[in-house]
Amino acid sequence: MARRVARDVPGLIVKFGDYPLHHGGVGAIRSLGRLGVPMYAITEDRYTPAAVSRYLRRAFVWPTTGTEAPERLVEGLLRIGRRIGCPTVLVPTDEEAAVLIAEHQGVLGADGRFLFPRVAAGLPRCLASKQGLHELCSEHGIPSPATVFPRSYDDIAAFAETARFPLVAKNREAFLRRSRPAVHGTTRVATREGLLRLARGWGERPGVILQEYLPREEAEDWIVHAYFDAESAPLAMFTGVKVRSWPPHAGMTANAYVVDNPELADLAARFVKQIGFSGVVDLDLRFDRRDGQYKLLDFNPRMGAQFRLFESESGVDVVRAMHLDLTGRAVPEGEQRVGRRYVVENIDLPALLAYRRSGYTTPHAPARASGTELAWFARDDLRPFFTMLVRLVRPGVRHLFQLWRMWRIGRRADRSTG
Template identity: 80%
Template sequence: MRWGDRGGLVASSAVPFAVDRSVPGLIVKIGDYPLHHGGVGAIRSLGRLGVPMYAVTEDRWTPAAQSRYLNRAFVWPTTGRERPERLVEGLLRAGRAIGRPTVLLPTDEEAAVLIGEHADVLAGEGRFLFPRTEPGLPRRLASKQGLYELCVEHGVPTPEAAFPGSYADVKAFAVSARFPVVAKNRDAFERRRRPAVGGTTRIAGPRELLALARDWGSRPGVVLQEYLPRESAEDWIVHAYFDAESTPLAMFTGVKVRSWPPHAGMTACAYAVGNKELAGMTARFIQRLGFSGIVDLDWRFDRRDGRYKLLDFNPRMGAQFRLFENEARLDVVRAQHLDLTGRPVPEAEQLADRRFVVENIDLPALLAYRRSGYTTPHAPARASGTELAWAARDDMRPFFTMLARCVGPGATHLYRMWRAKNR
């Protein structure tokens, strides 16, 4: 069937399901990070099905704002430090402008937490559609301390961690800890304020730890975590969508091959690889939590003890979600839209050995990984197909916009990130 002129259920010969294109999608971003390929991927994923797409953007010249599949960009610069009431009102203004029930698609923790904690207001008058979960759960999952406590409570393996409340606590930890350790910001929100550490930081010994801790203030906002040696570990990712009963309607697993900054940042290259054990662990954990919605989880398989350990839980879509599709051409964003609009979500096996590459960061990541000699024997030798984060034959403007914004300050920023990790 071709697209109808007035909305309603439509189907395409490319997908074996019907989508309700009378219900738009809205990409919700909080903070200043214009080069976000996940938002572009979501706009394309639903836009190609004829779903009207809208997005919150920093300005009119972000890659997302330039997509041919975007109906309108709501230019609304935010920092993440605004009062929640102001952010909620901004979303409601966007909803009034759209003028019909709209599926919300948060791309960061701040947005996911805001939606979860103000669900009643945002869902009022049928303005927005989104998965409903316990209001405080997204905040706990996005917090390193909250996630650690939930893992311990539910028996899910995770690296050992300490959460110092003072410099004295750091000193006590330094006496008994087994080094090296990893320092991370305790809460995702810290990156919008004054982060204690610039991302994941490996600390070799007590002297280095105490020197760093002097700059963390009287109440360090850090987690000191067990270091899992990369030569003895494998990085795995899980993306899934869970319905109102915490039943997985779409579940995908894959391996992270490269990240930027190396071994500690966002995914630069990954492969879709089936892993029933990991999928089962994820499903059981989320069913115990009672969570509903899209999730992006980072696991690390520790070859020393043969266990998968949960590192991060993002209660929203991941930037690399377009790595994953199943044989029904379903990804997690499409699954959520179908479910929230009352349409059946088809079951199918995930497409194996697909590759995802983020063009602007994978080249420096590849050079850094080759220099270090790190290999990923758990990744497929060949890809069955490659999904690029930015370039798409039917939507090239986001790619050229990304290139333009990477020149000058953008390129300098990438270089500084690399230098910071290789001092």
């Protein structure tokens, strides 16, 4: 595997916004860096876990919010490209970065300065939009939860009269989640009164969608990570099941296993082929036991934070597959390593406590892991782990407590209306 990689073509982790404790970026730095690929990253400061990795050649300190004018972000990327001084593979870690690269690919790809999968310019924005994704699913026959898109408070009030609760509220657009978020992530709403109370703070044009709630007692969370070439053919395809997430049942993966699921892989490959996407994808689906359907919740047109869960027998993950393909090398074939487990140390413990109380089970999870990949701890790269611990102590613990408190409020609301 190492001999196949173009070691003279570096990679750049592209991230916009303030989220220094991002294990996905660290995973990408290690994944390519271990093969000898020179790695660079955009970081909030010089003391993020990514910035101190032994596999990072240089951190470009560039604090951003994700709400800057696109022209400013493009110019910043071009400036970094000039400093690197050679063609560089871009590895976006958030929707804002993926959308920006797609919508300015002519400028960013000029003279071969940056290498990235070419897609229809508006497609990543559409996929990152909850409304855009739902409309694509409807068009191509992909199951997804029933969803409405209110345009005013009056729309919400009218919907609330006949709605079935609980339901889920999400921010409609990826970019607006940073500049004008209506909700802080996926929010479970238990009652009509609770919905109307939230809606009063959303203004005249609420930037939310209201979605059918798939009860966790009747559902199971699955993930698909894959890399698709310029013809939308899968060069790497992986499927797995979430055991825990944080916040519970609605946040990022805290614990997951690799599980073969040909039906899910076929669904993902068919959808990507129909829409003509190229690049890395991270899909979240929920299996609804009531009707036997896998319902697509999120289509992230970029690398997922937990991508290192998945690796083939030939040593390929989605980031390595992208680097190989964009540098003109063949991606080695190989089956996924079934039974492999992924654990995010800083969020799995609170998730474990919450899930024990909820009684949720994951029938498809293996009884025993064939191997475990930790998000932060690595014997050959210890500094990111200890830097994470230091930065977690105050703001990180406070953030985890706030998420837990929101979850507890939702649970109490459920019991009061049950």
